[in-house]
Amino acid sequence: xxxxxxxxxxxxxxxxxxxxxxxxxxxxxxxxxxxxxxxxxxxxxxxxxxxxxxxxxxxxxxxxxxxxxxxxxxxxxxxxxxxxxxxxxxxxxxxxxxxxxxxxxxxxxxxxxxxxxxxxxxxxxxxxxxxxxxxxxxxxxxxxxxxxxxxxxxxxxxxxxxxxxxxxxxxxxxxxxxxxxxxxxxxxxxxxxxxxxxxxxxxxxxxxxxxx
Numbered sequence: 001x002x003x004x005x006x007x008x009x010x011x012x013x014x015x016x017x018x019x020x021x022x023x024x025x026x027x028x029x030x031x032x033x034x035x036x037x038x039x040x041x042x043x044x045x046x047x048x049x050x051x052x053x054x055x056x057x058x059x060x061x062x063x064x065x066x067x068x069x070x071x072x073x074x075x076x077x078x079x080x081x082x083x084x085x086x087x088x089x090x091x092x093x094x095x096x097x098x099x100x101x102x103x104x105x106x107x108x109x110x111x112x113x114x115x116x117x118x119x120x121x122x123x124x125x126x127x128x129x130x131x132x133x134x135x136x137x138x139x140x141x142x143x144x145x146x147x148x149x150x151x152x153x154x155x156x157x158x159x160x161x162x163x164x165x166x167x168x169x170x171x172x173x174x175x176x177x178x179x180x181x182x183x184x185x186x187x188x189x190x191x192x193x194x195x196x197x198x199x200x201x202x203x204x205x206x207x208x209x210x211x212x
Contacts, residue, residue, distance in 0.1 A: 019057055021047045024109075027068040031111025035065055035127065036120035062127050065115070069127070072112040073134035079105040080141050092195070094145050099194050102172060103179070103187035110183075113176045142168050 013021075025046040029038045040061050044051045058064040083101035084094060091097060106113055116135060121128040146164040150156070179190055 015057070018047070018049065022049070022054060022057065022064075023068055026064050027072070027109055027115055028111050030065060030068055030118065031114040034114075034120040035061075035118050035122075040064065062122075062125060065121075065127050066130060068112070069115055069130060069134070072109070072115055073130075073137075075105045076102065076116070077134065077137055077141075080138065084141060084145060094148070095198070096191055096195055098145065099172070099175070100187060100191040102176075103190045106176065106179075107187050110176060110180045113173070117173060139165060139169065 022043065026038075026043045029043050029046070038061075040054055041051050043064070044054045047054075054064070058067055079101035080098055083097040086097055092100070116131055118131060121131055143161060143165045146168060147161050150160055150164065155161075175190070175194065179185055185193070
C-alpha cells in the first residue's frame with residue numbers, strides 16, 4: 001500500500017525517524033507561529049501521528065519546545081564561537097564570519113531562529129529561562145565583538161557598545177526574516193549580499209562625511 005506524504009510517521013516508521021519528523025515539524029510551527037499559538041495537535045497532524053503518541057515521545061508542549069530549542073541554541077552558539085575564534089590571515093571581517101556561521105547553522109531550518117527569539121513563551125517557565133540563557137550567551141558574544149569594533153574606532157562609551165549590540169541583534173533577526181521569505185538564497189549568497197550591503201553603507205557614510 002502506498003504511504004501518502006500526509007501520513008509520514010505512521011506505523012512502520014522507526015521511532016528515531018519519527019522523532020526527527022516531529023522535531024522538524026515542531027521547530028517550523030514554533031518558529032512560524034510562536035509558542036502560544038502552536039498546538040501539539042497541529043504538530044501531530046502535520047507529521048501524521050496521534051496527539052497521545054506525540055505526548056508519549058516528548059511529554060508536554062513545553063518539553064517538546066525544549067527538545068526543539070536546545071539543539072538550535074547549541075548549534076548557534078558553537079557556530080558563532082568558532083567564527084569569532086577564526087582570526088586567520090585573510091579571513092573576512094568578524095561580522096561577516098559570524099553571519100555566514102549563523103546562516104550555515106540555520107540552513108534548512110531557518111524558522112529555528114524565531115524559536116529562540118519567541119516573545120510568547122510563558123513567563124518564569126523552564127522554556128522562557130532556557131531561551132533567555134541562549135539569547136544571553138549570544139548577546140555576550142555579540143557584546144565582545146562590538147566592543148572590539150568600537151575600541152578600534154576609538155570609542156570606549158559603554159552605552160555605545162550596548163546600543164550596537166542591540167542593533168546587531170535586530171539586524172540578524174531582520175536578515176533571517178528576509179531569508180525565510182527568499183528560500184532560494186543560500187548561506188553563501190546571503191553572506192555575499194551582506195558584504196555588499198555593508199560596503200554600500202560604508203560608501204554612503206563616507207560620502208555624507210565628505211559633504212559635511
